[in-house]
Amino acid sequence: xxxxxxxxxxxxxxxxxxxxxxxxxxxxxxxxxxxxxxxxxxxxxxxxxxxxxxxxxxxxxxxxxxxxxxxxxxxxxxxxxxxxxxxxxxxxxxxxxxxxxxxxxxxxxxxxxxxxxxxxxxxxxxxxxxxxxxxxxxxxxxxxxxxxxxxxxxxxxxxxxxxxxxxxxxxxxxxxxxxxxxxxxxxxxxxxxxxxxxxxxxxxxxxxxxxxxxxxxxxxxxxxxxxxxxxxxxxxxxxxxxxxxxxxxxxxxxxxxxxxxxxxxxxxxxxxxxxxxxxxxx
Amino acid sequence: xxxxxxxxxxxxxxxxxxxxxxxxxxxxxxxxxxxxxxxxxxxxxxxxxxxxxxxxxxxxxxxxxxxxxxxxxxxxxxxxxxxxxxxxxxxxxxxxxxxxxxxxxxxxxxxxxxxxxxxxxxxxxxxxxxxxxxxxxxxxxxxxxxxxxxxxxxxxxxxxxxxxxxxxxxxxxxxxxxxxxxxxxxxxxxxxxxxxxxxxxxxxxxxxxxxxxxxxxxxxxxxxxxxxxxxxxxxxxxxxxxxxx
Numbered sequence: 253x254x255x256x257x258x259x260x261x262x263x264x265x266x267x268x269x270x271x272x273x274x275x276x277x278x279x280x281x282x283x284x285x286x287x288x289x290x291x292x293x294x295x296x297x298x299x300x301x302x303x304x305x306x307x308x309x310x311x312x313x314x315x316x317x318x319x320x321x322x323x324x325x326x327x328x329x330x331x332x333x334x335x336x337x338x339x340x341x342x343x344x345x346x347x348x349x350x351x352x353x354x355x356x357x358x359x360x361x362x363x364x365x366x367x368x369x370x371x372x373x374x375x376x377x378x379x380x381x382x383x384x385x386x387x388x389x390x391x392x393x394x395x396x397x398x399x400x401x402x403x404x405x406x407x408x409x410x411x412x413x414x415x416x417x418x419x420x421x422x423x424x425x426x427x428x429x430x431x432x433x434x435x436x437x438x439x440x441x442x443x444x445x446x447x448x449x450x451x452x453x454x455x456x457x458x459x460x461x462x463x464x465x466x467x468x469x470x471x472x473x474x475x476x477x478x479x480x481x482x483x484x485x486x487x488x489x490x491x492x493x494x495x496x497x498x499x500x501x502x503x504x505x506x507x508x509x510x511x512x513x514x515x516x517x518x519x520x521x522x523x524x525x526x527x528x529x530x531x532x533x534x
Numbered sequence: 535x536x537x538x539x540x541x542x543x544x545x546x547x548x549x550x551x552x553x554x555x556x557x558x559x560x561x562x563x564x565x566x567x568x569x570x571x572x573x574x575x576x577x578x579x580x581x582x583x584x585x586x587x588x589x590x591x592x593x594x595x596x597x598x599x600x601x602x603x604x605x606x607x608x609x610x611x612x613x614x615x616x617x618x619x620x621x622x623x624x625x626x627x628x629x630x631x632x633x634x635x636x637x638x639x640x641x642x643x644x645x646x647x648x649x650x651x652x653x654x655x656x657x658x659x660x661x662x663x664x665x666x667x668x669x670x671x672x673x674x675x676x677x678x679x680x681x682x683x684x685x686x687x688x689x690x691x692x693x694x695x696x697x698x699x700x701x702x703x704x705x706x707x708x709x710x711x712x713x714x715x716x717x718x719x720x721x722x723x724x725x726x727x728x729x730x731x732x733x734x735x736x737x738x739x740x741x742x743x744x745x746x747x748x749x750x751x752x753x754x755x756x757x758x759x760x761x762x763x764x765x766x767x768x769x770x771x772x773x774x775x776x777x778x779x
Contacts, residue, residue, distance in 0.1 A: 303611065304778040326609040337607035337778065339545075339600045354608035399609075479626050 253400045256301065260310030263296055263457075271297045271457045276312065280400055281431035285465070289532050293457040294437040295334065298403050302331035303401035307412045325352040329427060330355070331403040332390040344389055347378060348396075357398035366392045366422065370415060391419055395426050398508035405437045416440075421449060441525040451524070453491030457530050469522045476502040477517040485517055491528070493530035504530050538605045538618035545601065546626055549593050551628060556585055557637035565644035582641065583655040583677050586634045590627060592683040595688030599696050606778050618775050620766065623685045631678040635670050656751040672751050681757035683762040690769040711712075715722045 261274040270292045280282060288294045299305045301312050301319065303326050312319045319325040338347050348367070352358035367374055372379075378389065387409050392401050396482045408416045424447060427434065438444055451468050453461040461468060472492065475485055479501040482494075490506040504526055509519060560582060564582060602615045610618075635654070641651050652666055654673030691710065695703055726733045740746075745753030 299779065301573055304774065320609045321613060323609070323611050323747075324609060329609060331607075334779070337603040342604075350541060351608060353540065354605075355611070432668065496719055529762065 254315045255399065256303070257313050258297075258310070261297070261300060261307045262309035262311060263293075263305070265298065268383040269457055271300075271307075273458075274454075276452060276459060276462060278427060278435060279400065279431055280433050282433050282450055283348045283364060283427060283448050284433070284435045284452060285441070285444050286435055286437040286452050286454070287528055288437075288454035290439075290527045292387055292454040292532075294454055295405055296457075297454070298331060298333070298405050298435070298437060301493045302326070302329055302333075302403060304331070304333070305378050325519055327355070328399050329401045330394055330397045330399045331405070332394045334409065336378060336386055336508075337391070338378050340377070342378050342451070343374070344372060344376055344378060345374040345382070346391060347373075348393065351393045351397065355399060359396045359398060360529065364394035366375060366395060369418065369422070384412060384415065387411055388415065388419075395422060395526055399432065401433045401435070401512050403435045406439070407436060408438070408440060408443070416443065420444075423447065441528055443522045453528060453531060465524065468527065469524060472522045472527070473504055473506060474504050474520050474522055474526065475517050476500065476520075493526070493533070535614040535621075536619050537608075538554045538601075538610050538614050539621050541605065542597075542618055542622040543595065543633065544603050546593075546622070550627055550629070551627075551631065553589050553622055554613065554633060554637075556631070557641075560585075561637065561641045561644050564641050568716075577654065580711065583673075583680070586630050586677060587684045590685035591688040593688070594623065594685040595692050596687050598692035602776070603778055607759045612773055613775055616770055619689060623682060623689070627678050627681040628683060631681060634677050635674050638673070639670065643652065656754075657745065659753070660745065660749050660751045662749060662751065675755045676751045677689050679758035679762070680757050683758040683765070685771065686765050690765050693769045693772045696778075698773055717757070719762075 253485075256278040256280075258274050258276040261271055263271040273405045274297060286294050287299070301305045303320055304318060312326070313320075319329075332454055340468065344367070344392075346446075347365050348360070352360050352363075357424075365374075366472070369394065372385060372388055372392065378386065381389065387407060388411065391404070391407050394404060394407070408419060411419065418497065419441065429458070436444055436448065448465055451461060451463065451465050452459060475482060477485075477500065479496065479499055482501040482503050486503050486505060491503050493504045495502040504522060553661075576732060592723075601619070602612070605615045605618070607613070638654050652669050652673070654669060654677070656673045657664070657669050657675035658660070662672065667747050691706070694706060698706060698748040722733070725736075738747075742748075743753070745751055745757070
């Protein structure tokens with residue numbers, strides 16, 4: 253299966269620069285975390301890849317062909333956006349049926365099984381569903397279409413903890429049984445940390461990190477302990493952030509951990525959410 | 535494109551039910567009036583065609599955006615959506631035109647409109663004296679052409695709506711009826727008073743292209759189809775850069 257190449261993509265909304273010189277490759281059969289703060293440009297990027305909007309500069313291609321207005325390429329993608337694009341009057345069972353008509357590898361039995369697991373009311377109109385159930389129907393379709401690329405923009409929006417856990421469980425199960433590329437854009441970084449393999453961090457329309465999660469987290473470490481000890485330790489080191497709590501301090505440091513470290517300090521690996529916050533706060 | 539067309543066609547049945555129900559109501563009403571007036575009713579037109587023209591406009595102006603969004607959710611392109619919509623327009627204008635002819639014929643039988651069995655709009659406007667089959671065929675073509683023009687104008691407005699932002703949509707929603715019902719009549723009356731020769735030329739041109747001068751409904755039908763094609767090309771060009779957000 254081919255990869256998606258994003259080259260020099262830029263997008264403006266009036267005088268606002270939403271995306272700037274985005275260069276990125278999405279490989280098949282991987283789970284990506286597309287992370288960024290509100291308004292960073294995540295949804296804009298997903299909209300461009302999925303032919304919803306047009307890039308002002310650059311190109312998104314697959315097998316050397318642009319994916320914009322390319323039915324063959326778009327048939328390999330499924331995009332769950334924040335906005336429902338289903339007709340208001342459409343019932344849940346019709347949405348499942350019609351999605352199956354558009355995607356030849358759609359697994360109807362699996363979709364119905366998921367609907368039962370999530371207790372999705374099949375005969376209800378989509379417009380009458382709660383925010384959580386609207387997310388559920390979109391996620392069920394995304395897990396059942398069996399396309400090589402699935403883009404999930406805030407997939408757990410409005411879902412309660414039980415449904416969130418069930419969704420992640422079904423996603424991992426689906427991925428292990430039938431691998432595909434899942435690109436998950438979310439704010440809930442802690443919840444997806446254990447799922448994602450690669451991390452793409454967007455800040456103010458630009459990609460600031462694009463690498464494997466393990467590689468990203470191995471670039472630094474955190475050190476905690478008495479404030480004075482921590483302050484002494486971080487001298488001459490690249491500190492990307494600090495937290496204070498009373499006389500205790502935690503520092504997040506880029507670079508390799510020193511072997512002769514002070515035994516009174518506590519060392520741990522970087523936390524993705526902490527790293528994200530530090531990287532996007534700067 | 536085929537999948538989009540299948541989906542679009544599947545959404546049309548409710549419109550057929552609505553228009554057949556309307557026709558049924560008109561026919562029953564016509565029959566009732568004929569009955570109570572003891573056969574003295576002399577209605578010349580049932581207005582079924584006008585209902586179909588309005589229906590075509592409403593169906594496509596209201597349905598295009600929704601259909602396009604659903605198709606694009608499922609990986610279709612703007613081009614495929616537009617092509618499918620055009621085919622849907624042709625199929626449904628032909629279907630609705632056929633239903634209209636049947637309705638008009640039944641209405642003619644029930645209410646004995648003007649003493650004739652088939653009183654279609656083209657017969658009334660152009661005054662062509664034809665046999666029953668020829669009259670039905672002529673009216674079928676004429677109804678189809680006007681309905682297609684009406685539907686494509688609806689699509690054009692829907693496409694412009696989809697391209698515009700919220701403020702633009704409000705402005706368009708106000709400007710179109712204001713232009714048609716206020717500005718245009720003022721311009722026409724102004725020109726009629728101040729440039730009568732120009733207006734006579736325009737009237738002459740319209741009489742010719744609509745086939746009224748020659749009394750030929752096929753010329754009128756052809757003009758409506760050419761007009762529909764021109765608006766269709768404009769709609770396609772606007773549709774190419776439509777964004778779904």
